[in-house]
Amino acid sequence: MFLWGTATASYQIxxxxxxxxxxxxxxxTFTRQPGRVRDGHTGDxxxxxxxxxxxxxxxxxxxxxxxxxxxISWPRVQPDGRGPVNERGLDFYDRLVDALCAEGIVPAAxxxxxxxxxxxxxxxxxxxxxxxxxxxxxxxxxxxxxxDRVPLWITLNEPFVHMAFGYGLGTxxxxxxxxxxxxxxxxxxxxxxxxxxxxLRTAGAERVLLTNNCTPVWPASASPEDARAAxxxxxxxxxxxxxxxxxxxxxxxxxxxxxxxxxVRDGDLEIIAQPLDGLGVNYxxxxxxxxxxxxxPLPWEDAGVTGHPTTAFGWPVVxxxxxxxxxxxxxxxxxxxPPVYVTENGCSLADEPGPDGVVDDQARVAFLDGHIRxxxxxxxxxxxxxxxYVWSLLDNFEWAEGFTQRFGLVHxxxxxxxxxxxxxxxxxxxxxxxxxxxxxxx
Ligand code: FCB
Numbered sequence: 001m002f003l004w005g006t007a008t009a010s011y012q013i014x015x016x017x018x019x020x021x022x023x024x025x026x027x028x029t030f031t032r033q034p035g036r037v038r039d040g041h042t043g044d045x046x047x048x049x050x051x052x053x054x055x056x057x058x059x060x061x062x063x064x065x066x067x068x069x070x071x072i073s074w075p076r077v078q079p080d081g082r083g084p085v086n087e088r089g090l091d092f093y094d095r096l097v098d099a100l101c102a103e104g105i106v107p108a109a110x111x112x113x114x115x116x117x118x119x120x121x122x123x124x125x126x127x128x129x130x131x132x133x134x135x136x137x138x139x140x141x142x143x144x145x146x147x148d149r150v151p152l153w154i155t156l157n158e159p160f161v162h163m164a165f166g167y168g169l170g171t172x173x174x175x176x177x178x179x180x181x182x183x184x185x186x187x188x189x190x191x192x193x194x195x196x197x198x199x200l201r202t203a204g205a206e207r208v209l210l211t212n213n214c215t216p217v218w219p220a221s222a223s224p225e226d227a228r229a230a231x232x233x234x235x236x237x238x239x240x241x242x243x244x245x246x247x248x249x250x251x252x253x254x255x256x257x258x259x260x261x262x263x264v265r266d267g268d269l270e271i272i273a274q275p276l277d278g279l280g281v282n283y284x285x286x287x288x289x290x291x292x293x294x295x296x297p298l299p300w301e302d303a304g305v306t307g308h309p310t311t312a313f314g315w316p317v318v319x320x321x322x323x324x325x326x327x328x329x330x331x332x333x334x335x336x337x338p339p340v341y342v343t344e345n346g347c348s349l350a351d352e353p354g355p356d357g358v359v360d361d362q363a364r365v366a367f368l369d370g371h372i373r374x375x376x377x378x379x380x381x382x383x384x385x386x387x388x389y390v391w392s393l394l395d396n397f398e399w400a401e402g403f404t405q406r407f408g409l410v411h412x413x414x415x416x417x418x419x420x421x422x423x424x425x426x427x428x429x430x431x432x433x434x435x436x437x438x439x440x441x442x
Contacts (some may be wrong), residue, residue: 003387016050023079030173041402081117210281319370
């Protein structure tokens, strides 16, 4: 059964930031620092999903999806990131999972979607090797409670983005600006992934995935300098997080004048490279890379993709990039590539209800149609794709952009929390009803 779903993340939708024993996360801290998030927005209330989860499950059922990807808030389950477990936090996910199962919707749970307990950040966060072990302990707690009903598990969401924005550039929590010195964060997250896989297997989890943000990388010109910079970027963005997991080795970073990852210890790669049941791939847009001009201490420069329509975020819309990406992964990894799940794909638009109350997001309909066709094309070219999750079910807290970027199939009026399904919600429902799997025909 091909899985059609939508995806969300705890900090982006739940709110109830101090309720029922939830501890603070790095995002609670970050959003309180002036100038970090647009308009000073926070996830304190977000979509109030912690209280409105039942209404949101009804929206999923109405959409007709057979799966839903959500993330579990680590500080809700373990307020200090280690030690005592907060049963009330686990109870929330228990209720959600039961409600999904009652609707015949397969729950897909992400264990870490960036909301690290602040208490662990105080002990070094992902710069500290110990955090990997803490992730494994927390995973064991969650899996013991939910693995009997949650068949699909995702250990980490986009470790590249968390490293690059959270520790490299400082635009996401915890806000460090270490540039290339952020590399140990890659290794510690991947080690945490491997240890979490072990904990999930022990708990009898059916299917275990890692979700990476992947992008096709295009050199800005035919010059050897741009080609080399593009290769460096591809290595850092894509291969650094896929190679160790799928091939059991890190790519050679020395070729790009980057330091090797000195945090690696004997035996780590065996833990990281345990077999997976799937690779989660999040795709939004391709990346065009030029040789560095020296503005930032990085061995490349983003040259920007031109000649395509853009979303409200300014991200170029390139549906065929999804086909190119998946076919490229298959070519690079061959039989080492497990089945692929597109665990996020979507676009932000300036959606507002019209005078008739309708949110007519035809650009999102075109976006989804184009990308689902590209997925069908990749499958026709031999890529084994098992699922497609739209980011996102609801308009939500879009990290550094606060509530200004609307990605939902359902519009949320934040002051009233009123949910209004958009035209794309109705389109996707009809699409799913008539097609069991993506294809690129008429
Ligand atoms: C991805 C994140 C997700 C969301 C989308 C737009 O990188 O995983 O939480 O913010 O981008």
